[in-house]
Amino acid sequence: MDVKMINPFLAAAMHVLKTMAQIDAKPGRPFLKKDDLAIGDVSAIIGITGAAQGSMALVFTEQCIKDIASNLLGTPFTELNHEVRDAVGELTNMICGDARRRLAEDGIVLQAGIPTIVGGKSHSIAHIANGPHLAVPFETPKGSFMVEVAFSG
Amino acid sequence: MAYKDMVAMVVDDFSTMRRIVRKILKDLQFKEVFEAENGAEALKLLETTKVDLIVSDWNMPTMTGLELLKRVRADQRLQDLPFMMVTAEAQKTNIIEAIQAKVSNYVVKPFSPEVFAEKLAKIIPQ
Numbered sequence: 001m002d003v004k005m006i007n008p009f010l011a012a013a014m015h016v017l018k019t020m021a022q023i024d025a026k027p028g029r030p031f032l033k034k035d036d037l038a039i040g041d042v043s044a045i046i047g048i049t050g051a052a053q054g055s056m057a058l059v060f061t062e063q064c065i066k067d068i069a070s071n072l073l074g075t076p077f078t079e080l081n082h083e084v085r086d087a088v089g090e091l092t093n094m095i096c097g098d099a100r101r102r103l104a105e106d107g108i109v110l111q112a113g114i115p116t117i118v119g120g121k122s123h124s125i126a127h128i129a130n131g132p133h134l135a136v137p138f139e140t141p142k143g144s145f146m147v148e149v150a151f152s153g
Numbered sequence: 154m155a156y157k158d159m160v161a162m163v164v165d166d167f168s169t170m171r172r173i174v175r176k177i178l179k180d181l182q183f184k185e186v187f188e189a190e191n192g193a194e195a196l197k198l199l200e201t202t203k204v205d206l207i208v209s210d211w212n213m214p215t216m217t218g219l220e221l222l223k224r225v226r227a228d229q230r231l232q233d234l235p236f237m238m239v240t241a242e243a244q245k246t247n248i249i250e251a252i253q254a255k256v257s258n259y260v261v262k263p264f265s266p267e268v269f270a271e272k273l274a275k276i277i278p279q
Contacts, residue, residue, distance in 0.1 A: 019263040020173070073172050083168060090169035093212070094262045097241020101261070104244050112241075114166070114214060 004106070006030070006134055006149055009056055012098035013138060013147050016091060021071040025145075028137040036126060039135075039146055041065075042085055042119035044092035047128055048100075050110040054151035055128045056099070058092045064143030071142075080119070089115040095147075128152075154205060156279060157182040162202075164188075164195045164209040164221065165239070170262075174208050174239065177266045181273070192216025196224060199231065206277065211240035211247070222254045235276045239264075 010027050017023045040059035048054050060068070066077045069087040077084050092115040100110045118125065125148065127133050133150030161183050163174045175186045187202060189195035193216045195209065207225065209218040216224075218238055225231045238251055238259040251259055257276040260269055 016263045019265055069169075072169065074176060086167055087169045090167040093167065093241055097262055100241075101244070109244065112212075114212065 005052065005103070005108070005151055006136075008099040008102035009095065009147055009149050010136055011102060012095045013058075016094045016098055017068065017140070020091075020094065021068050023068060023071060023140050023142060025138040025140045028139060030134055030136045032132040033135040033148065034132045036124040038118075038123050038125050039137075040144075041121065042080060042088050042117070043123065043125050044088045044115040044117045045125055045127070046092050046096045046115040047113040048096070048110050048151075049112075051103075051108045052110060052151045053128065054149065056092070056096050056150075057125045057127065057146075057148040058088060058095065059125070059146040059148065060088060061143050061145065064140060064145050067142035068140070085117050085119060089117045154277070155182075156277070157184060159183055159205040159277070160185045160187070160203065161206040161208060162187045162189060162195060162198060162204045164190075164192065164207065164213070164218065166190055166210065166213040170210060170239065174269070177269050178208070180266065181270060192218065192221030192224070195221055199225070199228075204234070206235045206237070206273075208237045208239060211238055211242045211251075219251060219254060222251065222256055226255050237273060237276065 017025045038059045041062040043059040045057040069084045070076045096112045127150035129150040129152040135148045163171045165171045171188045178186050191213045211218040235257045238256050241262045258272050260272045
């Protein structure tokens with residue numbers, strides 16, 4: 001997978017969380033993930049078409065997303081309710097949009113669908129592209145989350 | 154017109170973004186803020202409710218923000234209604250399409266409350 005296609009998603013994740021929720025996120029070491037099992041409690045996945053076919057997913061631990069949603073909406077959240085799940089979808093939407101904008105500056109024009117939210121312990125994420133996908137863990141003062149990106153070819 | 158006398162409608166399929174925009178508008182002293190989940194629901198609300206501003210997402214199921222904008226501009230009563238698009242679609246072709254459909258202004262996600270307020274002040278000066 002071309003790093004040129006991945007870096008905009010990582011930059012977008014940091015930019016969106018900083019701008020919308022005032023949270024600093026630090027990327028860890030990327031790794032190839034070979035299964036669909038989510039390393040977290042709630043996820044959203046968005047399909048990508050255009051110059052490349054694939055998908056991007058965000059996977060949050062419960063504590064991390066509750067704290068991010070609290071900052072995002074200015075209301076404390078103590079449980080993983082539908083409002084917190086909705087925030088996962090909107091964050092996915094914004095990060096994918098920001099990444100597509102960055103890629104478009106390099107002439108790579110992509111379109112995106114509408115995010116699907118999935119959750120629960122040991123849930124799985126079905127990426128559109130077959131084969132391994134790249135996963136990048138992020139650490140925030142509020143806990144950890146993961147960005148997964150998979151493109152065909 | 155002063156914000157404190159104005160009624161706004163926020164259209165977005167994600168409640169998160171509706172709440173974020175609602176909070177910004179309430180902080181700007183808007184009198185009332187209605188919400189709709191998509192373009193079709195917004196049009197229904199417009200039949201019975203007078204609003205002074207629409208803030209709409211672009212990418213929504215059922216009816217997109219662009220389609221809503223076109224429908225609003227096709228209605229003689231709503232031709233000049235301030236319409237702000239909130240969008241992750243910042244590609245030039247999308248923006249040109251929105252301008253051709255007579256969007257009043259647009260703000261690209263992610264945005265800070267200050268950026269949103271600046272964009273709004275350009276169409277409704279205070």
